[in-house]
Amino acid sequence: xxxxxxxxxxxxxxxxxxxxxxxxxxxxxxxxxxxxxxxxxxxxxxxxxxxxxxxxxxxxxxxxxxxxxxxxxxxxxxxxxxxxxxxxxxxxxxxxxxxxxxxxxxxxxxxxxxxxxxxxxxxxxxxxxxxxxxxxxxxxxxxxxxxxxxxxxxxxxxxxxxxxxxxxxxxxxxxxxxxxxxxxxxxxxxxxxxxx
Amino acid sequence: xxxxxxxxxxxxxxxxxxxxxxxxxxxxxxxxxxxxxxxxxxxxxxxxxxxxxxxxxxxxxxxxxxxxxxxxxxxxxxxxxxxxxxxxxxxxxxxxxxxxxxxxxxxxxxxxxxxxxxxxxxxxxxxxxxxxxxxxxxxxxxxxxxxxxxxxxxxx
Numbered sequence: 001x002x003x004x005x006x007x008x009x010x011x012x013x014x015x016x017x018x019x020x021x022x023x024x025x026x027x028x029x030x031x032x033x034x035x036x037x038x039x040x041x042x043x044x045x046x047x048x049x050x051x052x053x054x055x056x057x058x059x060x061x062x063x064x065x066x067x068x069x070x071x072x073x074x075x076x077x078x079x080x081x082x083x084x085x086x087x088x089x090x091x092x093x094x095x096x097x098x099x100x101x102x103x104x105x106x107x108x109x110x111x112x113x114x115x116x117x118x119x120x121x122x123x124x125x126x127x128x129x130x131x132x133x134x135x136x137x138x139x140x141x142x143x144x145x146x147x148x149x150x151x152x153x154x155x156x157x158x159x160x161x162x163x164x165x166x167x168x169x170x171x172x173x174x175x176x177x178x179x180x181x182x183x184x185x186x187x188x189x190x191x192x193x194x195x196x
Numbered sequence: 197x198x199x200x201x202x203x204x205x206x207x208x209x210x211x212x213x214x215x216x217x218x219x220x221x222x223x224x225x226x227x228x229x230x231x232x233x234x235x236x237x238x239x240x241x242x243x244x245x246x247x248x249x250x251x252x253x254x255x256x257x258x259x260x261x262x263x264x265x266x267x268x269x270x271x272x273x274x275x276x277x278x279x280x281x282x283x284x285x286x287x288x289x290x291x292x293x294x295x296x297x298x299x300x301x302x303x304x305x306x307x308x309x310x311x312x313x314x315x316x317x318x319x320x321x322x323x324x325x326x327x328x329x330x331x332x333x334x335x336x337x338x339x340x341x342x343x344x345x346x347x348x349x350x351x352x
Contacts (some may be wrong), residue, residue, distance in 0.1 A: 077209070077230045077252060117287065120254075121272070142281060145274050146309055160283055162229050164272070164309045164327035176283065180341040187284055189249075 015141025029054065035041035041067060048094060055079060055100060062086040063106065068094030076120060088126075089151065093139065107132055113157065124149045138173065160187065198222075198243065206230070206251060214239035214257060219265065224246045228271055232256075239293075244300065249273075256339075259293035267298050270306035270324065276313050299334075319349075 029069035041047045043061040048069035055075015063084040074082055079100035081100050083096060084090040091104040093114035102118050104110060105125035111134070118124075122143050126135045133152030137143075144163040155161065156173030168180040175184045199220035210216060214235025222243055224231050228251030235241050239257035243249075244265035252272035255261055259277050269275070277296040281287045294312035298304070302316045302341030305324030315331040316322060322332070323346060325341030332338050337347040 077254070089296060117281065120274075140287075142287065145276075146307065162327070163311060164325065164342075178342070190283060 011084070037071075037073070041065075051095045057081065058083070060084070061090075062092065063088035065092075067092050068096065069093050072097045073102075074099045078121070081105075099145075109134035110137075112137045113141065115140045117142045119143060119145040119147075119163070122148075123147045126151045158187070208233065210234075212239065215239045216243075218243045219245035219247065221246050225249065225321045226251050228252055250306070257296075260295040262295070262297045263321070264298055264300035264302065264318070266300050266303045267304070269298075269304045270308065272307045273304055273310070274308075275310045275314075279312060309342070 017083060030052065033054045034050065037051040037053040040053055040057050040059045041051065044065040044067060046066040047057040048067055050069055050084050051071045053073040056079045057073060058079055058081035061084045061137055063086055065084050076099065078098060080102040083105045085107045088106040089109045089112055090104065092112045096112060097117045098118045099120040101121040103123045107127040110124060110126055116137060124135060126133060128151055131151045136154045137151055140158045143161040146163055147161045147165045147167065150166065150168045150176065153167050153170060155171045156175060158173055159171045159175045159177065161167055162176060162178035165178050165182040166180040167177055171177045171184055174187045176187050177188050198218045199222065201221050202218060203223040207230040208224050208226045209230050209232045211234045214237060216233055216235050231249055231251060232254040233241055234256040236258045240260050241255055241257045242262045244263055244267065246266045248268045249264050250269060250271045253269045254274050256276040261275055261277055275296065278293040279291050282289065282291045296310060296312060297315045299316060299318045301319040304322045305326065307325045308322050309327045311327065311329035313330055314328045317332060317334040319335040320332045321337040323337060324326060326339050326343050327341040328343050335349040336342065336345050339346045
């Protein structure tokens with residue numbers, strides 16, 4: 001029906017309904033995401049509060065998984081996957097955000113610090129068919145789109161892993177790692193403080 | 197705005213309030229995975245004539261992404277004109293966008309990543325998995341991360 005033909009009160013009511021719907025949709029999505037996370041992560045040993053999964057995920061836990069508070073798993077074109085094999089540990093700190101298509105696999109130990117950000121199609125696995133070694137990611141790390149972290153890597157606090165990088169060696173704190181294989185450069189030299 | 201005779205296979209997701217213009221005879225093949233066209237507020241995505249985009253490609257524009265006529269984007273390409281987070285400082289604010297241009301006749305391989313500031317010139321080829329953030333001269337093949345010229349087309 002054409003909105004112009006409707007009497008004025010009805011259009012204002014419809015506008016109000018539209019506003020209400022727009023304000024409620026994010027909350028409804030949030031509620032669904034929280035419920036979905038609770039269902040998906042039911043086999044995990046510890047799950048913090050306000051863990052939200054905004055899309056389908058592949059989850060399998062035969063080891064020990066600990067999730068922190070306020071995690072976000074964004075949904076998208078590919079499902080994220082969290083796999084923890086027998087006897088392995090997977091620890092994720094609080095306030096970590098995951099975009100879609102992230103693949104986390106733990107055969108021994110994968111530790112992720114607080115406030116990290118993982119972009120889409122990031123792959124973190126501590127076994128690559130040849131070596132098996134634990135991966136440690138410290139606080140405030142940003143891993144950009146399509147990066148791969150190889151076994152035995154330790155990424156220092158506040159570091160950034162650039163898009164498409166393949167990290168084969170340790171990354172010190174406050175460092176930008178980029179390229180294949182990833183080379184480290186100091187963030188002090190690469191960029192200025194925020195706003196610059 | 198859509199030109200004549202577009203072909204859409206599978207799923208194509210179009211998000212955001214920005215502007216998306218599609219030329220004639222464009223092929224969007226989202227059978228492998230959905231294609232994502234995300235033009236955020238004030239952003240524009242311009243696809244030229246005869247552009248082919250394969251599944252899983254994701255184009256995110258805050259300012260402008262231009263794909264020239266006859267260009268091909270492979271599966272799971274990522275094309276973005278904004279880094280979305282600054283390297284240092286408050287990670288929740290947006291850095292400035294840099295317009296991204298892919299000129300006519302370019303072939304972009306699968307899983308390549310085109311970062312802000314990319315300008316792939318006419319007829320260049322981007323090998324699969326390449327990460328680009330600057331100008332690529334015409335009619336060369338680049339590959340790797342950081343990218344290098346693999347092959348230079350012989351003139352004529």
